[in-house]
Amino acid sequence: MKMVRRVAFNLFAWSVVGLVAFPLIWMVITSVKPQFELFRIPPTFLPETVTFEHYWTLIYDTPFLKYMRNSLLIAFGTTLVVIVVATLGAHSLVRFRYPGRERLAQLVLFTYLLPSVVLVLPLYLLMVWVGIANSLFSLVVAYTTFALPYALWLLRSFMQGIPDDLEAAALVDGATRMEAFIDVILPQALPGIISTSLFTFILAWNEYLFALVLVNTDEARPLTTGVMNMLISSFNIEWSLLMAASVMMSLPLVIIFAFLSSYLTRGFGAGGVKG
Amino acid sequence: MSDIVFSGVRKAFGSAIALHGLDLTIRSGEFVSLLGPSGCGKTTTLRMLAGLEFPTQGTISIGSRVVNDVPPGKRDIAMVFQSYALYPHMSVAENIAYPLKKRGMPRAERETRVKAAAETLQLGALLQRKPRQLSGGQQQRVALGRALVRDPVAFLLDEPLSNLDAKLRAHMRAELIELHRSLGKTFVYVTHDQLEAMTMSDRIAVMNEGVLQQFATPKEVYEAPANTFVATFIGSPSMNMFEGALADGVFSHPALRVPVTPEASGHGSRLLLGVRPEDMTLGAGPLNGTIRVVEPSGHETIVLLDFAGTTVTVRAPPDMPLGIGSVLACDVKSSRLHLFDAVSGLRIAARFGAALPPA
Numbered sequence: 182m183k184m185v186r187r188v189a190f191n192l193f194a195w196s197v198v199g200l201v202a203f204p205l206i207w208m209v210i211t212s213v214k215p216q217f218e219l220f221r222i223p224p225t226f227l228p229e230t231v232t233f234e235h236y237w238t239l240i241y242d243t244p245f246l247k248y249m250r251n252s253l254l255i256a257f258g259t260t261l262v263v264i265v266v267a268t269l270g271a272h273s274l275v276r277f278r279y280p281g282r283e284r285l286a287q288l289v290l291f292t293y294l295l296p297s298v299v300l301v302l303p304l305y306l307l308m309v310w311v312g313i314a315n316s317l318f319s320l321v322v323a324y325t326t327f328a329l330p331y332a333l334w335l336l337r338s339f340m341q342g343i344p345d346d347l348e349a350a351a352l353v354d355g356a357t358r359m360e361a362f363i364d365v366i367l368p369q370a371l372p373g374i375i376s377t378s379l380f381t382f383i384l385a386w387n388e389y390l391f392a393l394v395l396v397n398t399d400e401a402r403p404l405t406t407g408v409m410n411m412l413i414s415s416f417n418i419e420w421s422l423l424m425a426a427s428v429m430m431s432l433p434l435v436i437i438f439a440f441l442s443s444y445l446t447r448g449f450g451a452g453g454v455k456g
Numbered sequence: 457m458s459d460i461v462f463s464g465v466r467k468a469f470g471s472a473i474a475l476h477g478l479d480l481t482i483r484s485g486e487f488v489s490l491l492g493p494s495g496c497g498k499t500t501t502l503r504m505l506a507g508l509e510f511p512t513q514g515t516i517s518i519g520s521r522v523v524n525d526v527p528p529g530k531r532d533i534a535m536v537f538q539s540y541a542l543y544p545h546m547s548v549a550e551n552i553a554y555p556l557k558k559r560g561m562p563r564a565e566r567e568t569r570v571k572a573a574a575e576t577l578q579l580g581a582l583l584q585r586k587p588r589q590l591s592g593g594q595q596q597r598v599a600l601g602r603a604l605v606r607d608p609v610a611f612l613l614d615e616p617l618s619n620l621d622a623k624l625r626a627h628m629r630a631e632l633i634e635l636h637r638s639l640g641k642t643f644v645y646v647t648h649d650q651l652e653a654m655t656m657s658d659r660i661a662v663m664n665e666g667v668l669q670q671f672a673t674p675k676e677v678y679e680a681p682a683n684t685f686v687a688t689f690i691g692s693p694s695m696n697m698f699e700g701a702l703a704d705g706v707f708s709h710p711a712l713r714v715p716v717t718p719e720a721s722g723h724g725s726r727l728l729l730g731v732r733p734e735d736m737t738l739g740a741g742p743l744n745g746t747i748r749v750v751e752p753s754g755h756e757t758i759v760l761l762d763f764a765g766t767t768v769t770v771r772a773p774p775d776m777p778l779g780i781g782s783v784l785a786c787d788v789k790s791s792r793l794h795l796f797d798a799v800s801g802l803r804i805a806a807r808f809g810a811a812l813p814p815a
């Protein structure tokens with residue numbers, strides 16, 4: 182009886198996994214099928230011939246690598262800026278007493294009350310006015326504006342779990358404020374910092390709307406808009422290339438989930454704690 | 457030398473006042489306890505001395521130096537926190553070495569000092585462990601070790617024993633006394649456990665609601681409490697109070713009368729006569745109380761008596777027959793009575809005669 186229940190449960194669990202994973206599997210399979218096999222009816226599940234030609238085409242004949250570089254620079258840049266600012270900001274919100282501290286923490290979330298579509302045009306005009314429009318830097322700035330509030334809250338709830346006494350002990354032991362922060366607070370906050378970095382990185386990696394509006398040269402286009410621009414037009418969709426591009430775009434995220442998923446779930450947990 | 461002086465120190469958190477003007481001089485080498493109920497400002501006092509909190513008013517000095525503006529690391533004091541505050545990501549050895557490292561001591565010397573401190577506290581075998589792999593008592597010793605490796609002017613300890621079980625607490629108490637004796641350093645010890653304060657201290661600062669009530673030796677605090685708060689806070693079960701008036705040299709309460717000669721005038725007419733449970737003798741005497749509650753605890757029995765509406769606690773030997781509702785004859789030791797002003801609560805120095813039966 183117990184055995185039957187276990188088997189039933191496993192069947193159920195795996196069928197859910199299969200359902201969710203099917204589009205991904207289909208994506209990978211499609212990317213290695215030759216073009217002529219794609220629209221065969223009935224469709225083949227496993228490719229009759231496996232080919233990597235689409236990957237080579239993308240890498241050698243299109244600006245794909247340039248987009249990849251842009252995406253990496255933007256995602257890493259955003260993550261770096263957001264983490265540095267959010268870590269120090271969260272520390273301040275948790276540790277120092279000043280009037281309006283709670284208000285400030287709440288105010289920060291107001292950004293999310295407005296849909297991004299409303300924000301993106303003023304932001305574009307602002308970029309033009311400042312003179313950084315159409316650059317990688319403009320996207321880093323834009324992504325920071327919407328990743329920072331969330332990162333601040335996430336890190337704040339992580340840091341609220343660090344006892345005040347630890348920092349006080351370090352101060353009494355002869356550390357300066359900055360040393361106490363580096364020696365004691367940072368190591369304690371590290372899991373929080375890692376999961377916040379992952380969230381920020383994923384957010385920046387997948388962003389589409391801001392990239393579409395703020396940037397229109399290949400020099401600064403990230404993968405999301407670059408690939409769309411290159412492979413999807415009103416007349417034609419390059420399915421094979423699109424699938425190959427999607428596989429390569431997913432790789433960094435797959436790696437993150439494979440190796441660091443425990444940090445991500447910890448991040449979800451901390452976010453759930455009332456701040 | 458390096459006396460610690462609080463003068464006129466006030467501390468307010470917003471509108472809440474944690475400390476109302478504290479004046480306190482702790483002599484170099486002294487073991488002083490700050491004793492009082494929860495929320496009376498003990499930790500606040502200690503944190504201000506450590507430099508973790510700034511006085512709203514007044515000055516704190518260590519030696520001849522006013523330290524109000526000196527950051528914690530430059531005050532030359534070591535502190536043991538109630539939560540121990542061990543650095544979770546560092547091993548025991550790294551925890552103990554941290555204050556030395558921050559003071560720029562060379563590695564070799566650091567290691568000898570850590571070894572020596574670990575030796576004193578029997579931590580030798582645990583040096584490579586992380587704090588979470590230690591028992592409460594071991595963590596507490598590491599926290600002490602982190603204070604001991606340095607050679608500070610004073611050690612500040614905030615209820616260091618409160619998280620330990622009774623047996624370990626008694627053991628650590630003895631070790632702390634021994635440590636103080638061998639180091640000869642100033643210890644400022646926060647506790648709300650009067651037994652700890654009484655057994656360990658040279659002097660006790662009894663505090664209540666942000667006000668220093670009395671600063672004196674344990675003996676003095678017990679035998680001559682400065683006011684009714686100290687009188688009832690020190691001693692367990694706490695001191696009994698009979699409210700009455702003084703007329704013709706006799707204090708009278710509906711259940712007892714005692715001849716009293718105050719050594720000074722100027723007190724009010726409503727007075728409190730204080731008698732500790734251990735200062736009442738049972739079985740014979742001019743006073744009669746009705747037995748209400750009997751609480752045997754093995755080596756003695758605590759009895760609550762009713763004296764004309766005043767509830768009085770006494771200690772009885774374990775084999776004494778005690779029927780609830782029956783009447784027990786008692787006497788008070790007249791040399792060990794206390795008199796207080798019922799309004800101000802202040803002690804009134806007085807001499808007492810033998811108790812008389814009620815009128």
Ligand SMILES: Nc1ncnc2c1ncn2[C@@H]1O[C@H](COP(=O)(O)OP(=O)(O)OP(=O)(O)O)[C@@H](O)[C@H]1O
Pocket residue numbers: 469472473474492493494495496497498499500501648
């Ligand atoms: N950071 C703070 N903000 C506001 N009020 C505070 C703060 N720290 C302490 N207080 C208040 O100051 C008073 C004294 O607190 P303190 O911590 O010194 O008490 P304590 O004597 O150490 O008590 P306990 O025995 O419970 O540790 C309390 O009423 C407390 O609520």
Ligand SMILES: [Mg+2]
Pocket residue numbers: 498499500
């Ligand atoms: Mg306290």
